[in-house]
Amino acid sequence: MNADIVVAGSGIAASAAMLYLRQSGYSVIQIAPPEKASEKIGETLSCSANRIIKELGIWELFLSRKYLIHDTVFSAWENSSLTRQSRFSAGEGSNWSIDRRDFEDFLRSHANHSYQRRLLNKIQNCSENVDGLSLELDDHTVIQARFVIDCSGRSAVIGRRFSQRHRVDNMICYYNFIKQSDTEIDPTIGIMVEAVAYGWWYSAVLPDNRMIISLYTYPDLVPQHLNRDLKAWLSVVYQAPLTSRRVESAGYLVQEAPVAVDAGMLIQEDISGRHWVAAGDALVSLDPLSSHGMTQALWSGCRAAEACIKSINGDYSAIDQLRQTMSLAIKAYQTELLQKYRSVQRYAEEPFWKRRGSLIFPMEKAPGKAGT
Numbered sequence: 001m002n003a004d005i006v007v008a009g010s011g012i013a014a015s016a017a018m019l020y021l022r023q024s025g026y027s028v029i030q031i032a033p034p035e036k037a038s039e040k041i042g043e044t045l046s047c048s049a050n051r052i053i054k055e056l057g058i059w060e061l062f063l064s065r066k067y068l069i070h071d072t073v074f075s076a077w078e079n080s081s082l083t084r085q086s087r088f089s090a091g092e093g094s095n096w097s098i099d100r101r102d103f104e105d106f107l108r109s110h111a112n113h114s115y116q117r118r119l120l121n122k123i124q125n126c127s128e129n130v131d132g133l134s135l136e137l138d139d140h141t142v143i144q145a146r147f148v149i150d151c152s153g154r155s156a157v158i159g160r161r162f163s164q165r166h167r168v169d170n171m172i173c174y175y176n177f178i179k180q181s182d183t184e185i186d187p188t189i190g191i192m193v194e195a196v197a198y199g200w201w202y203s204a205v206l207p208d209n210r211m212i213i214s215l216y217t218y219p220d221l222v223p224q225h226l227n228r229d230l231k232a233w234l235s236v237v238y239q240a241p242l243t244s245r246r247v248e249s250a251g252y253l254v255q256e257a258p259v260a261v262d263a264g265m266l267i268q269e270d271i272s273g274r275h276w277v278a279a280g281d282a283l284v285s286l287d288p289l290s291s292h293g294m295t296q297a298l299w300s301g302c303r304a305a306e307a308c309i310k311s312i313n314g315d316y317s318a319i320d321q322l323r324q325t326m327s328l329a330i331k332a333y334q335t336e337l338l339q340k341y342r343s344v345q346r347y348a349e350e351p352f353w354k355r356r357g358s359l360i361f362p363m364e365k366a367p368g369k370a371g372t
């Protein structure tokens, strides 16, 4: 089977790339396994995403989803008292609390078009040849593509074959979606971030009135098997004075042990080759503290699709530009992230904050020419 372009994945980056490719005139095959039914974490969508959603031509449809505006952040970071900040940006508009599954389904439904094929498979292997990339799927089908956009998330199925993937850290996230038991109480909308000795907590009310509570820490700093032990989880929750007060005072109940997910940062040394380019988490998986992963996925999905079209036409400048932009963005991000963690002086001697304040990012390769 042949295609001009293959998009690997069906997450946010892949949908953005598919939407961008709608009118390209090229034959496109999207390859991704069926979506898992389990709930996905990540519901704060930064205002920087607004202009990309507009660029993709789905802004009015996005507004009709009626997600919550989340322009207030309550934060106990540098000191233990809670401060309130507005995140509204006059230039970019509001931040959102989305229903993550609904948002991904929404993007996917607008990204699917009859002239684009979708295969419900995993890519298992790939190799380069003069005409592009040859992809082997889990049912042994082989697809020959002139160009592949790797939107396969943390697994980076294409990028990994051609370049090194660096793990920056092994931070972990434990989270629960919790329900309100006392629905008479009107919960305060907004994000709350609380620094504690062993990590930081994030909580937010979602559009369906559930609350997400999540702890970002290292596996060795909390009880073993926390994700299987409700009692241990409750005791950890109650060590976070502001988060536990928020849960209780708004009438929410923690009734289950948390889910644990990898929240470590991963950086792809090379983000593109002669016949491929990475987007979204396949390109770089950010620290969730920035709440920019989805925006980065939307943005890089578009730019990767743009670069892919140009590359097929023999113009590699867009790929070089994407490399340079990402290289600068990662450097700026590193500086900002370290400053943010180092600003928590009250826990400076605690292992979590020592480790976060001394994160070492891999040396980036000097941006080279595509195809080298």
Ligand SMILES: Cc1cc2nc3c(=O)[nH]c(=O)nc-3n(C[C@H](O)[C@H](O)[C@H](O)COP(=O)(O)OP(=O)(O)OC[C@H]3O[C@@H](n4cnc5c(N)ncnc54)[C@H](O)[C@@H]3O)c2cc1C
Binding pocket: 008, 009, 010, 011, 012, 013, 014, 031, 032, 033, 041, 042, 043, 044, 045, 046, 121, 122, 123, 124, 151, 152, 153, 154, 155, 157, 173, 261, 262, 263, 279, 280, 281, 282, 285, 286, 288, 291, 292, 293, 294, 295, 297
């Ligand atoms: C704990 C946590 C909290 C977060 N919270 C936020 C938040 O509040 N706000 C925010 O903006 N971001 C957040 N993020 C980041 C955000 O979720 C990601 O950056 C974003 O989902 C990346 O989208 P993606 O499309 O690149 O990857 P994914 O959503 O991971 O999609 C990858 C796709 O590739 C497919 N795939 C995998 N392997 C293969 C293969 N071999 N062949 C074919 N397909 C394959 C998968 O099935 C999937 O469809 C958070 C991340 C974490 C870990």
